[in-house]
Amino acid sequence: MKGTLFVVSGPSGVGKTSIINSLINKLDNVVFSVSCTTRAPRPGEVDGVDYFFVSKEKFMKMIENSEFLEWAEVHGNLYGTPKKFVLENIEKGKRIILDIDVQGALQVKKNFDDAVFIFVAPPSYEVLRERLLKRGTEKTEALLKRLENAKWELSKMIEFNYLIVNDDLEKSVLVMKSIIIGESYKTTRILTEELIKNLFKGVSDR
Ligand code: 5GP
Numbered sequence: 024m025k026g027t028l029f030v031v032s033g034p035s036g037v038g039k040t041s042i043i044n045s046l047i048n049k050l051d052n053v054v055f056s057v058s059c060t061t062r063a064p065r066p067g068e069v070d071g072v073d074y075f076f077v078s079k080e081k082f083m084k085m086i087e088n089s090e091f092l093e094w095a096e097v098h099g100n101l102y103g104t105p106k107k108f109v110l111e112n113i114e115k116g117k118r119i120i121l122d123i124d125v126q127g128a129l130q131v132k133k134n135f136d137d138a139v140f141i142f143v144a145p146p147s148y149e150v151l152r153e154r155l156l157k158r159g160t161e162k163t164e165a166l167l168k169r170l171e172n173a174k175w176e177l178s179k180m181i182e183f184n185y186l187i188v189n190d191d192l193e194k195s196v197l198v199m200k201s202i203i204i205g206e207s208y209k210t211t212r213i214l215t216e217e218l219i220k221n222l223f224k225g226v227s228d229r
Contacts, residue, residue, distance in 0.1 A: 024215060026117040027206060028109065028135050031199075032128040033143035033180075034173035035098065036155035038189045039122050042143065045196045050203060053118045056109055059085065062100035065160050075105075093123065093130035098168050102127070118203060125176040132182065139206050141199065142183035146190040148173070 031039050047055055059075045061082050070076050077085070082101045085091060092110075094103030104121055112119045121131070131138055145151035151173060155166055180186055185202050189195045206212065 024116050024212070026113040026115060026119060027212065028113065028119050028121065028131070028138035029141060029203060029206075030121045030123060030128045030131050030138055031141045031143060032123060032125050032176070032183065033189075034145065034151055034176045035169040036151055036158060036173075037143045037145050038154070038192060038195065039143045041192060042187075042189065042195050042199055043120055043122055045192070046200050046203075047120070049196075050118070050200060052116070053120060053203070054112050056104055056112075056119055056121045058102050058104055058121075058123065059091075060100060060102045062102070092134075093127045095124055095126040095130070097124045097126070098165060098172060104131075118207070125179045129179070129182060137211070139185070139202070140183040141185045141187060141202060142180040143187050143189050143195070144177065144180060146188055148177075150190075 031043060033039050043055065047053055057071065057073070057075060059077050059082060061077060061079045062074070064070065064074070064076050068074065068076075079101065082094075082103065085103065086094060090106055091103035092106040094101065096102075102124065104123060104127065109119055109121075121127075123131075128140055132140060145154070152170055155161070155169060161169060187195050187198050
């Protein structure tokens with residue numbers, strides 16, 4: 024059986040990465056797609072684990088060579104999903120999780136109609152502002168840009184299949200886990216020729 028693509032999006036600071044990190048080891052057959060970015064690493068971020076940190080020149084070369092499934096300029100930096108990793112893992116039947124921005128999610132939607140799109144929203148705009156301030160990973164200008172971009176991102180949530188309002192991390196992890204498990208039981212994903220053959224073995228036509 025082919026794998027499934029889970030695209031997780033939502034404004035910066037909403038808690039997507041924390042939710043994904045909490046559930047990734049609690050589910051079988053799940054892999055995380057590590058993106059490439061031209062953004063500088065934050066303290067504690069590891070190359071090849073959080074991101075592949077690349078130069079702008081390298082990123083442009085990768086675009087030229089069609090190495091991305093999707094890519095976008097997000098808050099002034101470039102981010103892209105390496106295509107090879109995703110396609111290989113779809114073939115292996117894995118559940119692949121993408122943590123990408125809304126522009127990227129909408130690009131994926133055009134090409135993968137059976138992907139699952141999950142939007143993570145803050146309980147309010149005010150809470151988002153407080154979270155970003157508390158996280159303290161961005162300077163004032165970058166932080167304001169992220170908050171400004173959040174307005175457009177929030178306006179696109181209707182394009183997604185699922186909406187998780189992240190007011191409680193533990194609950195959000197449980198909901199996302201449930202969505203991932205539930206999707207594996209969809210008839211369209213589970214019904215293989217072999218299963219049909221077995222189910223109807225010994226059943227006569229009349
Ligand atoms: P951050 O700089 O906070 O790690 O990420 C900024 C935004 O870029 C987040 O919304 C994150 O989901 C998004 N992002 C991370 N990787 C990718 C990617 O490969 N493609 C796109 N389009 N967005 C990404």
